[in-house]
Amino acid sequence: MTSPKRLKSVAAVKSKFAILVTLLFSTGLRALLLLIGVAGVAVAQGTWSPAAAPNEAMFEFIGQVKNLPPAGPGQPATSVQYGYLSHIQGLNDDEIYLPGLPQNETTALFTFYNDSVTEKVTNHGSLKIVIREGTTTVYHNSSPSGDLTTPNPDSFRQGAPILTTKWRHQVIFDTNPSPDPTAPPRTGLFFVTWWHTVTSATPVQLGEHKVLLGLVGGRFTQHLVGGVDFTGTVNGKFAGYATSPVPVLVLPTR
Numbered sequence: 001m002t003s004p005k006r007l008k009s010v011a012a013v014k015s016k017f018a019i020l021v022t023l024l025f026s027t028g029l030r031a032l033l034l035l036i037g038v039a040g041v042a043v044a045q046g047t048w049s050p051a052a053a054p055n056e057a058m059f060e061f062i063g064q065v066k067n068l069p070p071a072g073p074g075q076p077a078t079s080v081q082y083g084y085l086s087h088i089q090g091l092n093d094d095e096i097y098l099p100g101l102p103q104n105e106t107t108a109l110f111t112f113y114n115d116s117v118t119e120k121v122t123n124h125g126s127l128k129i130v131i132r133e134g135t136t137t138v139y140h141n142s143s144p145s146g147d148l149t150t151p152n153p154d155s156f157r158q159g160a161p162i163l164t165t166k167w168r169h170q171v172i173f174d175t176n177p178s179p180d181p182t183a184p185p186r187t188g189l190f191f192v193t194w195w196h197t198v199t200s201a202t203p204v205q206l207g208e209h210k211v212l213l214g215l216v217g218g219r220f221t222q223h224l225v226g227g228v229d230f231t232g233t234v235n236g237k238f239a240g241y242a243t244s245p246v247p248v249l250v251l252p253t254r
Contacts, residue, residue, distance in 0.1 A: 058213065058220060058242040060087040061112065062105070063156075064148055064234045065226065077118040079132060082156040084108035084146055086239075088211070090250035095206060098144065105146035105156075109206075112138045113157040116169075123176060126186055130171040136196065138163040138213060140204045151234060162204045163213045165196040169222075187227075190236060194222035205253065212249040220244035 063083020070077050084105045088096055098107040105111075116134025123129075141159025173190045177183075198214040205211075214220065224240025 055243055055245055056247075057087075057089055058244050058248050059085045059089060059110075060239070060241045061222075061224075062086050062239045063112070064151065064229065064237045066153070067118075067235045079114075079116045079118065079134075080153055081112075081114040081116070081238075082153045083112060083148070083238075084144075084156065085110035085112065085138070088213075088250075089248050091206070091209070091211070095209075105148045106144065108144055108146055109142065110138060110140055110162075111144065111146055111156040111159070112136055113153065126174060126176045126178065128173040128175050130173070131168070132171070133168050134166075135199075136163075136165045136167060136194075137161050140206075148237075160202070160204070161200070162202045163198065164200045165198050165214075167194045167196045167222075169194040190226045190238075192222075192224045192226065192238070192240070194242075196220050196222060196242075203249075208252060208254050210249075210251045210253050212251075214244070214248075215246060218244065218246045220246070 061083055063081055065079060065081045067079045068077065085096065085108065086103075087093055088110065093103060096109050097103045098109070101107045114134055114136045116132040118130060118132050120131040121128065137157060138161070139157060139159040140162050143159075145155050145158070147155045169192055171190055171192045174187045175190075177186060196219060198216050198218045198220075201212060201214045201216055201218075203210045203212045220242050221244070222240060222242040224238045226236040226238030229235065229237050
């Protein structure tokens, strides 16, 4: 009779094989060659395992948004969102910040910057729904200087681009006032869901690991909750997470 420990080991191998097959058939020849290479190295070392189970968080992030009116007649409204990755699945948080300092935007090694245009705005009772389309770039910067206070959006697009995507997102604001003047004010909270398609991805060396956040052609979703900026400097501040059926790859290089 096969022992429970042996059955558990077989199930784990099957699970990893299923993930690998999914990746191979969904990402093309470049991803195939990459995965064959990294899997071969890791299997030889007896250490290969995905950094996250399917549909678990890829990374967590913190940032803010600035919305801009149309630049001229017939032009769309635009929006930029920027910030930093506050956690990456499969890595310790100490690995993604400068050592010995507070872990915030000024010390984060991974940052992001989004450009977008507003496609449509719909009012629905107390809710305002905004649809945008745009692009994301994630950067690795070994000498970070992120500034959410001034703020300096360009400080979040410095370093080497390691992931780019194109996306569509839906923003739901709890903002429209009630026609009843005695009704309580709205919360001012907003909720956003992104649907990303990866357009480029580059592995980055991080200490003793090589990290790959995504695969070209792969898809992931991103979710956040945001609130108003009490200083009025930007339109809102937010935090959230991203999920994907394709795990972040964190592989040993020694």
